[in-house]
Amino acid sequence: MTVAEWTAYLTFYMICAVFIAFVGYCLYVRHIHVKYDHIPGPPRDNFLLGHLPTFRRETNSDRILNDVFLEWTEKYGSVYRINGFHSVSLVVSCPETTKEILMSPKYSKDPFVYKGLFTLFGLRFLGNGLVTAMDHDVWYKQCRIMDPAFSSSYLRGLMETFNERAECLMQHLEEIAEEDTIANMHRLVNCVTLDVICKVAFGVDLDLLKNPDSPFPKAIELCLQGMLHYFRDPFFRFLPWNKTKVQEIQDAVKLLRTTGAKWINQRRKAVENGEDVPKDILSQILKTAEELKDDGEEDYELMLDNFVTFFCGGRRTTTNQLSFAIMELGRHPEILKRAKEEVGDVLGTRHDIHYDDLGKLTYLTQVLKETLRMYPTAPGTSRWLHEDMVISGFKIPAGCSIHFSSYITSRMEKFFKNPLKFDPERFHPNASKPYFCYFPFALGPRSCLGQTFSQMEAKVVLAKFLQRFDFSLVPGQSFDIKDSGTLRPKSGVLCTIKHSV
Known part of the structure; x- marks a missing residue:
């Protein structure tokens, strides 16, 4: 038999093998459909892709995907399925199930979501850090x-530090007020946080306000x-016209991990030289690797994992929350007036805010909580179902992920009357509290470790801003939400700033 004939036979058998594998995979996808199709859900866009085309379409449009999930919740009920290839996720808005699953340590995080963040476009990103650690015991040790x-x-x-950095923003805003220029509050607050x-x-x-060109x-x-893109468009990385964007993202990951390595080494040397170092997050990152010793190289990578986790996650909630809060205060003069009066009563003319002042700013706290109700910057979390269970009367087979969204439940009439109205009175100390349908920082043992830090910082910045300035929103800007991995104001909250009278 000639080489050409052998090549033809080999090609034929390879095509047959690929075809058989494809048919086998399609049969498995069909099996998954049969297994979960008793649960209501929107029609699939495609047999194999499931609802992924919808996710991709919405991501590339001006609409946010969470609004699609909200519409599907109102149409299909408190539990419905979404498909993508052979995987199934359930979107659940039942408070009882939310409590049962999120408050228990036995339900691990969704492996597709959190293992997916180990790398980003082929480069180690969040790895096994505090947010992405799948094993509860490993996570618990890091957390402690x-x-x-x-x-x-x-x-x-x-x-x-909160006061010092907030003062830098106030000084910058004073210059903007004197020059009568437009302030992009989201950009400015982002620098401060x-x-x-x-x-x-x-x-x-x-000092990003003075160094705006920082990368x-x-x-x-x-x-x-x-x-x-990773979660909503699995083909993004492989499309040739996305090559430049993928390279930019990879370079960004490299920058963050390289910076982490530099700062960690500087702190290590300071410790070795017997210098006084603070008990800050960086010191605890070093201690984490020390107490979880396994392999030297992996220890170092774990330190970088936690560095990137805190570097990326440590400011997004506060930045977006403050931006949305300023936007809503600008749209509701009566709420703004009351918040300014409270700040004046608590602080007077004193610019330095003390820790004890924060507890006295009760209405400002209500404003910030209502902001997170309407605009949860990290809108949802997910868990993996290891065992069969019943949710809202439907038997749910094990082996799927369950998604909980504070964005969805916070905008449902059944949980919050007139949910699209910005009303801080919902969080008055004497008001009835929502039952497991408001969780902007998640719930239970895997809730956000830095939520108190975030809210302290938000109060300091917002109180100083309201004490010192009057502002109005620039007409014509959009008040829509932009989904860029977290939810933030689309137009950046453009304001004209004046000194308070």
């Missing part, structure tokens, strides 16, 4: 080591975009 950096006594000590996390977590001064804000934004 990190606790001192989020203790009440340590957070009290951060008030000086990133400055804060770098200072209090890693002991580094970036870090852009790098974080690119990483968030990369996460969005």
